[in-house]
Amino acid sequence: MDFVQKALWFIESHSRDDINLEDIAKVSGVSPFHLTRTFAYTMGVPLMRYVRGRRLSEAAKRLTRSGPNILDLALEVGYGSHEAFTRAFREQFEITPEQFRSSGDLNNISLVEAITMNAEPLPELDPPRFETIPPRLMVGITEHYDCQAPGGIPNQWQKFSSYLGNIQGQTGPTAYGVCYNFDAEGFFDYMTCVEVSNSSNIPKELKSLKLSSQKYAVFTHKGHVAGIRATFAAIEKNWLPTAKVKPAEAPNLERYGKEFNPQTGLGGIEIWIPVEG
Incomplete structure (x- = not known):
């Protein structure tokens, strides 16, 4: 299994958690340096920027629906405070969570969607x-x-x-x-x-x-x-x-x-x- 594919799976499976580079590298079975370099080269985006973008994109989708208040959502997606979440959200989308919730239009921001995991070479199958x-x-x-x-x-x-x-x-x-x-x-x-x-x-x-x-x-x-x-x-x-x-x-x-x-x-x-x- 390609270690970049393992990284993608782990990121999507923990997009609400406060994961770091070391967590992802450990699951992927390679060094943080090697993972960072290879991920950026093969996927065209820096690893931790992708992690942050995915987490905030999923949070943005939830803001368009009736759900938790912004502080509760911030805590759910791994930010320790309303202020930290607002700062990260504004850096990612150039709009505050409050302003975005008022508009509710996902077309006004550039979401970071999940990168599809590629199929590996076809494995040998045991008889079913x-x-x-x-x-x-x-x-x-x-x-x-x-x-x-x-x-x-x-x-x-x-x-x-x-x-x-x-x-x-x-x-x-x-x-x-x-x-x-x-x-x-x-x-x-x-x-x-x-x-x-x-x-x-x-x-x-x-x-x-x-x-x-x-x-x-x-x-x-x-x-x-x-x-x-x-x-x-x-x-x-x-x-x-x-x-x-x-x-x-x-x-x-x-x-x-x-x-x-x-x-x-x-x-x-x-x-x-x-x-x-």
């Missing part, structure tokens, strides 16, 4: 196992993405993490990423979610999704979660063309078991591909 699941009810956060630029997914998982284990009716500790509603233009919906027994008392900001009974080919994703697109690509390009089963028009699932470590991005990841039969 096949499972048929009964109907399931999922509850979580849903966002809309372009297939070519799904860089915001780690940030979506970060937003959903506070709900894990705290949703009424949750069945078990397993978390899921559900890819569905693919259209001809290459857009899709992605839900970070858990299975529930019912959705009668879920928080109003969450959505529910009913999955029908479906047969799946189940693959183990090896290595870091930032490389999951490469495993999807290997399934689509190398396995499906010669498989004795046909793909079904149903959601793809990412399954994150209890072995998955959200701090390291390793362990316990499965990809579930719907098939006919």
